[in-house]
Amino acid sequence: MSHKILVNGPITQEIVSSIIAKLAEKKDAGGHSVFIGQVRADDFGARRVKAIEYSAYENMIEAEAGKIIKSLSEEFNDVKSIDILHSTGIVMAGEISLLVIVSAGHRHHAISACSKAVEMIKASLPVWKKEIYENNSAGWKENSLA
């Protein structure tokens, strides 16, 4: 279950387009569920988010992503493929930092597995983020796991 997760900088339109172009090769898939996570220009007064600087524990992230993919492939046996890309380094507001694509024979499996993958990514991938504000101050953020 070797799987390259980390992308240096934003996940560009070119990366997204090239992955979507490959979906047509999966003729046994009936649905693809895609989640695109984008850096939101959260506005805290003067502290408007300009960018996020992501850092990751590279060895562990590949191992943990492999576990997520294995676990979901076992739970949803109609799933044909799961791809996860996550940025490291600087990603500007409006740019993409996460891409999850799940292909399945039937739509229901694609949608459920993708939704679950997003939650598992948030909970278990060793990634940290520092928000950089318009005034060039910065702050570390944690996921709140509701």
Added chain:
Amino acid sequence: MSHKILVNGPITQEIVSSIIAKLAEKKDAGGHSVFIGQVRADDFGARRVKAIEYSAYENMIEAEAGKIIKSLSEEFNDVKSIDILHSTGIVMAGEISLLVIVSAGHRHHAISACSKAVEMIKASLPVWKKEIYENNSAGWKENSLA
């Protein structure tokens, strides 16, 4: 709530890429949930699906899609936009026939609204499909609403 839903023939990679390219303009969005429905090469022995011919009630489909978008925008108030594209005419196996993109401030709203939109589309859009098999026979299909 004017919204052009129908695409003549497959939803091409160019259409998908151009829509995804526009997501970056939504700087207040934190997540986009995308569903891509593809014609699956279902294999019933000799009757392997080669293509689907979709037909639609054009006036009504635009009205019903408008209702879906309005209803979900009210239910998920963090949703920024909902786009729905559906093919009419011939779509070959492996080609895309449905595209749903929901953008929201927070990922949870994007994922839930997109998943619900797919179910509502299946239940209420006046679209019909005729499967065309490799041996050139054909059969009408209905959605089973589980």
Added chain:
Amino acid sequence: MEIQVLFFGVLAEVTKTAFKHYRGVTSFEELKMRVGDDFPEIAHYNFRIAVNNELVNGDPLLKDGDEVAYMPPFAGG
């Protein structure tokens, strides 16, 4: 009243037409009987009826120029 009747999906195939214009229609009930007489084969299929893009239950009041659609179960998405 003049009413435009539309057929979709397998119904367009079995009636061999996508639409038919009816003149002198007096009620929804009477229209359904005339359509049933013209296209008896549709009795073998499940369908729902929409008037001017809205699904109807029971017998709606029609008005001149209305569009009445015969629709098999949906198969979109």
Added chain:
Amino acid sequence: MEIQVLFFGVLAEVTKTAFKHYRGVTSFEELKMRVGDDFPEIAHYNFRIAVNNELVNGDPLLKDGDEVAYMPPFAGG
């Protein structure tokens, strides 16, 4: 034992380093004390520890060459 200790996120910022090499480590418990003495500021932060990419609870047995990571709460996705 020789152990490589890694710091991530805000911990790399407050310790002003991403890693530190420890020699002559006798146990996990002793390693944690040495790290705490070298970087007392980390006591103000929440963190979890992984050994060789696996989160640990309690006091695992270390072996020569292990990688011990100090990780603040995750913020990916």
